[in-house]
Each structure stands twice: as C-alpha cells, then as structure tokens.
Amino acid sequence: MMKMWKVLNRQEVLDEHGRPTGRRYPPVARCTVARRMKALGLVGAVAGDHKRPRTTIPGKDVHPADQLNRNFTAPAPDNRWVADITYVPTWAGFVYVAFVMDLFSRRIVGWRVTSSLHTDLALDALEHAVWQRQRQGRDLTGLVHHADRGVQYRAIRYTERLEELGIVASVGSKGDSYDNAAAEALNRVFKTELIRRQGPWKTLEHVELEVLRWVDWYNTTRPHSWCDYLAPAAYENGYYAARNPSTATAAEAHTTLH
Incomplete structure (x- = not known):
C-alpha cells in the first residue's frame, strides 16, 4: 500500500497527447488509498521464504574473506x-x-x-x-x-x-x-x-x-x-x-x- 500511495502522489497531469504538463494531481491521503485497495480486493505482493532445490554447492578451495560482514549498504554505485x-x-x-x-x-x-x-x-x-x-x-x-x-x-x-x-x-x-x-x-x-x-x-x-x-x-x-x-x-x-x-x-x- 505504501508504494501505491507514493506513486499516486508523484503522478503528473498529462495533456491530451499524453505529455507531462508539469502539474501534479491533488495529494491523496494514505488512508484513502488503503480504503480503496481494500474495497477493490487489492493487496501488495509479499515476499517470503520457500523451499527450493540447492543452486549453489559450497566450494572446497581457499576462499576470500567476507568484505561486507552483513553490511549491505554502499556509499555510491559500483562500490x-x-x-x-x-x-x-x-x-x-x-x-x-x-x-x-x-x-x-x-x-x-x-x-x-x-x-x-x-x-x-x-x-x-x-x-x-x-x-x-x-x-x-x-x-x-x-x-x-x-x-x-x-x-x-x-x-x-x-x-x-x-x-x-x-x-x-x-x-x-x-x-x-x-x-x-x-x-x-x-x-x-x-x-x-x-x-x-x-x-x-x-x-x-x-x-x-x-x-x-x-x-x-x-x-x-x-x-x-x-x-x-x-x-x-x-x-x-x-x-x-x-x-x-x-x-x-x-x-x-x-x-x-x-
């Protein structure tokens, strides 16, 4: 629901040829989006863990160190x-x-x-x-x-x-x-x-x-x-x-x- 709300509030008004006019639609309240989605039976996709076959087999050779240590952030692209x-x-x-x-x-x-x-x-x-x-x-x-x-x-x-x-x-x-x-x-x-x-x-x-x-x-x-x-x-x-x-x-x- 959060993504839908964000997207709706970023939409620009288009002219008759489908080109952006530089104007935005009036803001939509988050509760309004939630209420309309519920009325229409719409729910966001939820990712979850599922059983799966093994796709990687551990190697037995000497391996490099863990450079991330579970820190999955980066200060810039291609870092x-x-x-x-x-x-x-x-x-x-x-x-x-x-x-x-x-x-x-x-x-x-x-x-x-x-x-x-x-x-x-x-x-x-x-x-x-x-x-x-x-x-x-x-x-x-x-x-x-x-x-x-x-x-x-x-x-x-x-x-x-x-x-x-x-x-x-x-x-x-x-x-x-x-x-x-x-x-x-x-x-x-x-x-x-x-x-x-x-x-x-x-x-x-x-x-x-x-x-x-x-x-x-x-x-x-x-x-x-x-x-x-x-x-x-x-x-x-x-x-x-x-x-x-x-x-x-x-x-x-x-x-x-x-």
Whole structure:
C-alpha cells in the first residue's frame, strides 16, 4: 500500500497527447488509498521464504574473506555488488537465473538464464554487469563483489576474471544465507512478483523473455523502498545529478537492461 500511495502522489497531469504538463494531481491521503485497495480486493505482493532445490554447492578451495560482514549498504554505485543464483521450474525441467545487483541502488546490473548450473551461468551474469557499467563509463576498479561459497563463484575462471577487472572478491560463511541476505531478498522479490504470478512456465526461452521484461520494469519503473520509493535507475541518476549534471544526463540514456 505504501508504494501505491507514493506513486499516486508523484503522478503528473498529462495533456491530451499524453505529455507531462508539469502539474501534479491533488495529494491523496494514505488512508484513502488503503480504503480503496481494500474495497477493490487489492493487496501488495509479499515476499517470503520457500523451499527450493540447492543452486549453489559450497566450494572446497581457499576462499576470500567476507568484505561486507552483513553490511549491505554502499556509499555510491559500483562500490559493492552482490550475486546469487535461483531456480525456476518449467515443463521442460528446471532453469536457473543468476543476478548481479548493485547495493547502492538495488539495481540489477547483470543477469543470465540457463538450463544448467555450470560456471558459465554466473560468469555470463558478471560479464553482463561489467558490460552495462563500462558502457556507462564506470570505473569498476576496487569494487567489492560478494557472493556465497558456491562453486560457480569460486571457480578459477570466475576468480581470475574478477582479478583481471580489479574487482575484490568477497564470500560469506558456509551455509549461512544471512551473509548474502540482500541477494537472497532480490531472489524472493523475483519469485513473488514474476515467477509465482505468471506461471506455469514452459521453456527456458519463455522464462528468459519474461525475466528481461521484469528486470527492465524493476530497474526503471518499480518504486523501491530502499531508494525512497524511486526506481533504482532514477535513484542512481539522482546521485550523479547531485555531483555532475552532465554525467547524470548521459546515464539516463542507459536505464534499460538488454
């Protein structure tokens, strides 16, 4: 209800051609929104824990230290990323989805959907994130990349790629989901808002197309409580606008993930 109230009070009046007029509608009381939602039988989606198959298997090699220690905040974009893998059951079998999220804005900067849990799943999501940020002119040197101890994130190819980019690897403790709680929370939101609402899922291609649409909506339209009820892309643009207006203008051209 809170998000609906915030969005309604930010809506601009449009002219007959659908263009913003610079004027806003009169403010709506929160109790009014709550009363109308109740009358219409509308309730917000609530993310919750659900049983699921294992998507990461702990690696046995020497692992990096935990650089976050459950502090899932960041002072700026591209300071700290978190990564994790979840699953989607389809009529053709399980498919797996890897996400990389920026902790500053909770923006999904990289993602990948595949039919296996091989290292390429996590690595392709990382490469997507790197491509997204580098095309925006971001410097990733010194960025902290945090994940669990799954073999996908501890694979030699993955750790070597992080080193090559100047990114600092970080992992949580064994078997403790709280050490990667921000990424786990994103997975729950993803399952609640997309997977459990639009199933049944038929094929990998079906999932991949809808994940693309959901990520774009999540990043550019969906109000996020972490971002003062702005969309993650708008929250980042506000950060850059306060420091360099020309940089913020350029960033607005890259708010859609492909």
